Amino acid sequence: MSxxxxxxxxxxxxxxxxTARQPALVVFPLIFPALLLAVNAGGLKAETxxxxxxxxxxLAFALAVPFVQGALLSTVNANVEFxxxxxxxxxxxxxxxxxxxxxxxxxxxxxxxxxxxxxGVFYLAIGLIFGVRLKSGFAGGLLLLALEAMIALAFAGMxxxxxxxxxxxxxxxxxxxxxxxxxxISSMNIPRSLIETNWFRWAATANPVSYLIEAxxxxxxxxxxxxxxxxxxxxxxxxxxxxxxxxxxxxxxxxERA
Amino acid sequence: MKExxxxxxxxxxxxxxxxxxxxxxxxxxxxxxxxxxxxxxGGLSRVRHIPGFxxxxxxxxxxxxxxxxxxxxxxxxxTGFGIARDFESGFMRRLMLAAPNRSGIVLGYLLSxxxxxxxxxxxxxxxxxxxxxxxGGNGVDLFGLYALGLxxxxxxxxxxxGVAMRLRSQQAGPVMQMPVFLLLFFAPVYVPLDLLQGWxxxxxxxNPLTELLEAGRGFISGERTRTAAAFAISAGLIAGFALWxxxxxxxxxxxx
Numbered sequence: 001m002s003x004x005x006x007x008x009x010x011x012x013x014x015x016x017x018x019t020a021r022q023p024a025l026v027v028f029p030l031i032f033p034a035l036l037l038a039v040n041a042g043g044l045k046a047e048t049x050x051x052x053x054x055x056x057x058x059l060a061f062a063l064a065v066p067f068v069q070g071a072l073l074s075t076v077n078a079n080v081e082f083x084x085x086x087x088x089x090x091x092x093x094x095x096x097x098x099x100x101x102x103x104x105x106x107x108x109x110x111x112x113x114x115x116x117x118x119x120g121v122f123y124l125a126i127g128l129i130f131g132v133r134l135k136s137g138f139a140g141g142l143l144l145l146a147l148e149a150m151i152a153l154a155f156a157g158m159x160x161x162x163x164x165x166x167x168x169x170x171x172x173x174x175x176x177x178x179x180x181x182x183x184x185i186s187s188m189n190i191p192r193s194l195i196e197t198n199w200f201r202w203a204a205t206a207n208p209v210s211y212l213i214e215a216x217x218x219x220x221x222x223x224x225x226x227x228x229x230x231x232x233x234x235x236x237x238x239x240x241x242x243x244x245x246x247x248x249x250x251x252x253x254x255x256e257r258a
Numbered sequence: 259m260k261e262x263x264x265x266x267x268x269x270x271x272x273x274x275x276x277x278x279x280x281x282x283x284x285x286x287x288x289x290x291x292x293x294x295x296x297x298x299x300g301g302l303s304r305v306r307h308i309p310g311f312x313x314x315x316x317x318x319x320x321x322x323x324x325x326x327x328x329x330x331x332x333x334x335x336x337t338g339f340g341i342a343r344d345f346e347s348g349f350m351r352r353l354m355l356a357a358p359n360r361s362g363i364v365l366g367y368l369l370s371x372x373x374x375x376x377x378x379x380x381x382x383x384x385x386x387x388x389x390x391x392x393x394g395g396n397g398v399d400l401f402g403l404y405a406l407g408l409x410x411x412x413x414x415x416x417x418x419x420g421v422a423m424r425l426r427s428q429q430a431g432p433v434m435q436m437p438v439f440l441l442l443f444f445a446p447v448y449v450p451l452d453l454l455q456g457w458x459x460x461x462x463x464x465n466p467l468t469e470l471l472e473a474g475r476g477f478i479s480g481e482r483t484r485t486a487a488a489f490a491i492s493a494g495l496i497a498g499f500a501l502w503x504x505x506x507x508x509x510x511x512x513x514x
Contacts, residue, residue, distance in 0.1 A: 028432050035436075039443040042458025046308045046449050177286050177293075184297035190304065200300040 004103050011099070011107025016114055018081055019074075025081075029073035030122055033066035037126070040065070044189060052194055055221045063127045064216035065188045067144070068209060070119040071152040072179045078112050079159035079172045086167040086254070095255050105251055109156050109244070116152030120145045127220070135223040143229075144219045150236040151212050155179065157243020164250035186210040208235045262362040269353070269366025273340060274373055287336050287374060291329035291382050295321060299389065302448060310453050315479040318391040323403065323474035324447050325382060327467070330407040331414035331438050333375040337367050338418025338434040345426035345510075354511065364419055364503050371415040372408065379407060394480035402485065403477035406470055409492035414438060416499035423506030426513070441467045466491045 019025050041059040048056050055061050085091050094104060124141060134140045163172050185200070186209045195201040204210050215232020218225035277284045299321040306317040313320045344350040357363055393400070418434040425433065445467040446454055454462055462468050473488030 032436075035440065036443070039447070039458070042456060042461075043443070043446070043448045043454065044302075044305075045455055045458075046310075046453045047302075047305060049308055050304060177289050181289075181293060184293050185301070189297070189302060194304055195301055196304040197300045200296075204301070 003098075004100060007099050007103045008107040008110060011104060012110035012114065015078065015081075015108055015111025019078060019111070019115055025074075025077045029070050029077060030119060032073065033069040034123065034126055036069065037062055037066050037123075040189065047190065050194060052191075054191060057132065057221075059127070059130055060132045060221050061217065062189070063123065063132055063220050064213045065183075066123045066126075067120060067148050067216050068151060068188075068212050069183060070123060071116050071148060071155050072176075072183065074115050074119060075112060075152060075155040075159045076172065076176045076179065078108075078115065079156065079163045079175075080169045082108055082160060083163040083167060083169045083172045086163065087169065091254070101251055101255050102248055105160065105244070105247055108160060109153060112156040113149045113152050117145055117149050120148035132220065134220055136219040140219040140224070144216060147212075147215060147219075147229075147232060147236065150233065150240060154212075154236045154239035154243060157240055157247055159243075160247040161243055161250050164247055164254055167254070182207055182209040186213055188213055208239065211235045261359040262365060265357045265359055265362025266365035266369055269363055270369040270373070273337070273367065273370035277340075277370075277374065283336075283340070287329075287333060288378055288381055290332065291325050291378055292385060294328060295325040295382055295385065298324070298448070299386075305448060308449065308453065311449060313450060313475065313479065314481065315392045315394045318386060318389055319393065319478045320475060322382075322386045322391055323478055324442075324445075324471060326379060326403065326407045327410055327470055327474060328442050329378050329382060330375055330411035331442060332435075333371050333378060333411055334414025334416070335418045335434050335438055336374075337371045337415050338422045339428065339431055341367060341419060341422035342426065342428045342430050345422065346428055350426075350510070351514075360507060360511065361504070364416075364507055367419055368412060368415050371411060375407070375411045379404070393478055395477050396480065399477040399480055399482065402482075403474050406474055406477070406488060406492060409489070409496060410470060413492065413495035413499050416496065416503040420499060420502035420506035423503065423510040426510060441465060445471045447471075466495070 037059070040062050044062070045058045047053060048058050048061075053061075091104075095101070124144065134144070136143070159172060159175060162175055166172070185203045186207045187195070187204050188209075192201055192204050192210065192214075195204060211228075211231040212235055214228050215236075218228035218232075222228070277287075299318045302321075303317045305311065306313070306320075341350070344353070353363060354360055395403070417438070421430055421434045424430075444458070444461045444465050446462050451459070451462055451468060451472065469484050469488045469491050473482075473484045476483035476485065
């Protein structure tokens with residue numbers, strides 16, 4: 001194994017262990033989306049009686065939401081810790097070691113993606129226990145986890161950029177409401193075709209998070225929908241590349257100053 | 259009494275000054291209720307076409323009442339976050355040493371939360387009116403609706419204050435937030451109680467927040483319902499959580 005890979009794995013391991021040692025950072029991102037799923041699945045069940053609703057199980061319809069929300073929550077938490085590394089000077093000390101700067105970023109993002117996959121398995125298990133059956137089958141479940149990892153990478157890249165740009169835990173924390181806007185102004189609770197309010201439908205259509213949710217949802221309630229999956233992976237991949245590029249640029253800039 | 263009021267005034271002024279000069283603290287208290295209102299009233303308006311949905315004032319008003327109560331309760335939770343922050347920064351210890359009467363500290367946080375919620379709900383009301391919310395109730399009904407929100411605001415603040423005084427760490431955030439979130443969302447948020455099915459119907463039926471939500475929706479539509487029960491529950495919550503908060507203060511004092 002190359003030296004860079006060893007360094008990346010070591011830093012990813014550190015990121016995972018640090019998260020695992022703080023119960024609030026593990027339990028909250030797991031439980032909160034699951035609770036919201038339970039609430040919505042019960043409270044909005046009547047929505048399945050609307051003409052044109054794509055399934056008769058609101059739980060199956062809403063199962064996509066925790067995947068995106070969980071990735072969002074764990075990303076914010078992990079990047080708050082990353083910002084703390086900057087505030088406490090850990091990053092500067094790391095810069096004095098032979099660790100290559102981009103390896104540092106890869107390690108941080110790799111740790112986050114691992115946590116996201118664990119979350120994905122948890123939400124999938126909840127869905128299966130409560131009777132949801134994936135229309136795309138076992139292979140669809142594996143693709144769903146891959147998509148979850150990529151969604152986490154997309155959010156993580158943007159979060160790392162914010163952490164590196166500002167070096168402030170408060171600033172990263174304040175990203176949470178911004179991500180939340182994207183989540184709520186999307187097709188999370190109702191298909192876009194059934195949104196009655198015009199401006200909301202336009203906003204949900206322009207919102208990339210809608211395509212992430214719809215890609216996950218398609219694997220659960222539709223099967224293999226090439227268009228939904230293509231759009232979902234394209235959005236997740238595009239944001240990941242953009243986030244990584246921005247974060248890498250910010251990291252190099254910060255290390256130069258250090 | 260003068261000592262209590264002096265301390266309360268000082269604490270309230272500090273909290274409000276700090277909040278309105280720190281956008282990262284102030285904006286979430288305004289933005290979150292607006293998110294919920296926009297996402298629910300805007301995104302889910304088709305829910306009013308579900309057979310059996312017969313709320314007279316429309317879906318915007320139906321959701322406005324939920325957002326009013328949610329913002330009231332969560333203003334209190336945000337105050338709890340501030341108290342925990344004050345403990346972590348060491349400010350609370352200095353405040354306790356300086357305050358001639360420490361009950362004024364709790365009163366000060368209460369006053370600041372009321373002021374904050376009034377600003378929040380004014381903004382949300384203006385947005386709701388711009389969104390052409392239909393109001394069927396008269397002035398007395400609306401007074402009742404906002405009074406109900408104010409009482410829940412007090413109850414939420416006292417709850418979060420009690421938690422913050424006991425745990426004295428920002429890590430207590432989920433402990434303050436989660437029960438409030440659950441109580442609010444295990445009520446009939448999206449559709450009337452009659453349209454809920456299964457376990458959520460059973461939970462919502464025994465959830466005390468359901469009474470407040472139904473009473474609030476009765477006020478805004480002009481068809482009063484469960485008013486006495488809602489005010490009695492609010493009063494009970496305030497009494498219980500006032501005791502919880504004051505005992506929390508004593509524990510914080512004892513902890514030094």
